Amino acid sequence: MKNKVILGALTIAGLAAGAAAAGTLDDVKARGKLNCGVTTGLVGFAAPNANGEWEGFDVAVCRAVAAAVLGDSTAVEFVPTTGKTRFTALASGEIDMLARNTTWTFSRDVDLKFEFVGVNYYDGQGFMVPKELGVSSAKELDGATVCIQTGTTTELNLADFFRSNNISYEPVPIETNAEAQQQYLAGACDVYTTDASGLAATRATFDDPSAHVLLPEIISKEPLGPLVRHGDHEWGDVVRWSLNALVAAEELGVTSANIGEMAAGTENPEINRLLGTEGTLGEMLGLSADWAKNAIGAGGNYGEVFAKNIGEDTPIGLARGLNAQWTEGGLLYAPPFR
Known part of the structure; x- marks a missing residue:
């Protein structure tokens, strides 16, 4: 049994290495669509609505990445995956990223050869x-x-x-x-x-x-977050900083309601760098200057995404808890945009 487990891990790792070498950012741009792995259905996190459109807390991460890369939050093909199929789907290149209540662990990071780009929900x-x-x-x-x-x-x-x-x-x-x-x-x-x-x-x-x-x-401890393949560093940066953009936007007071006004320029240099009115952060990622503005505009900042999909005013009714901003006693913290 042990040999089977090792063999399975090596197979996934081998698939991941091969798929990563292709350069996912270029693939997504050429395809004009993001292939995003999600759960088979968990209301509030990822599930089709009555019209068959995927929505939820994890879905919002996929849409933010699509908006950052392609300027279109609807340019996503959602691929339902189970606990068993999710890693093979990512390793083989069937999906570009996984955003599916998946726990960041040592063996998944190191042995299965995946790159967890951050945590979008601290759970247990x-x-x-x-x-x-x-x-x-x-x-x-x-x-x-x-x-x-x-x-x-x-x-x-x-x-x-x-x-x-x-x-x-x-x-x-x-x-x-x-x-x-x-x-x-x-x-x-x-x-x-x-x-x-x-x-x-x-x-x-x-x-x-x-x-x-x-x-x-x-x-x-179940730190849940999006992941990409090992070795796919450019793409990993795009997914990581798209997630960070949602977190930073909440801390900086950038919302879906005021983002148009703020994108015209503010007194805060970090907001200006985030929204592309100063600096060259987009260029560094191989994206347009307004990549983060598009990511935030897709569904709002982290707090807006949380409140709309799983917050206390939804049937799921989750309090922010550990998922509050660091300034509010939680664990959410985006590195500086500079």
């Missing part, structure tokens, strides 16, 4: 149970059946948590969030475990969300 793994189960702590789950997505860090964290607490569980393996939801509601498992944000998003779609509780334990 949690547990959801039916209220009628009468459980108030994950430590009371001895002997429980647990719905778990295969090929994920969630699977590994679950094993660690139960082993360290000397309790047992029976895994019910599933491949997609939709399958997990179906099995959990059908009673095929007592518990559903995944990133706490994913649990909140899933619960929000239930007929009676109040009949289900999120247990207090958060058992891991």
Whole structure:
């Protein structure tokens, strides 16, 4: 089994190295479209709406990158991927980037040969149970059946948590969030475990969300963010700084409402560099001077994207928490635009 795992990692790494050598930025420009890997469907993060258009918190990252590179936030082909297929899709070049509630880990960065360009959501793994189960702590789950997505860090964290607490569980393996939801509601498992944000998003779609509780334990660090292939540095810079542009815009007070006015020039040199009225940041990236203006204009700054898709006024109802700006006690922090 160990040899199989190593072989699989080497295969993905080999694919990634070959695909990266092609130069993704040039490919995307020539194609006139960004191929962006997303989840198969998680409301608030990435799911098609009633009109079949993809929307959500992760989708907004794809659209910001497309706007930065092509000047068009709609020039995106969304490719649904599962926990198992996402890395092969990226390594093989089927997608240009992955923006799919994917945790930045050592082995994914180093062994699978991917480049995580930043964190767009600081998360942790949690547990959801039916209220009628009468459980108030994950430590009371001895002997429980647990719905778990295969090929994920969630699977590994679950094993660690139960082993360290000397309790047992029976895994019910599933491949997609939709399958997990179906099995959990059908009673095929007592518990559903995944990133706490994913649990909140899933619960929000239930007929009676109040009949289900999120247990207090958060058992891991899950820094979720977009990734590209190793060795694809120019492209990695584009995706990284497009994400940073959304974060910096919120800190600097640049919004979808005032960006037109601010792009005419301000008293703040960093805003001017960000929006392309001063300096040559766009040229350094191989993009137009207004690349960041286009990225921010696609869906607003980070705070606007958060509030619209997953914030406290949405059915998902997530507080900013760790995802607040560093100036507000959170972990969000963009390096200087200079």
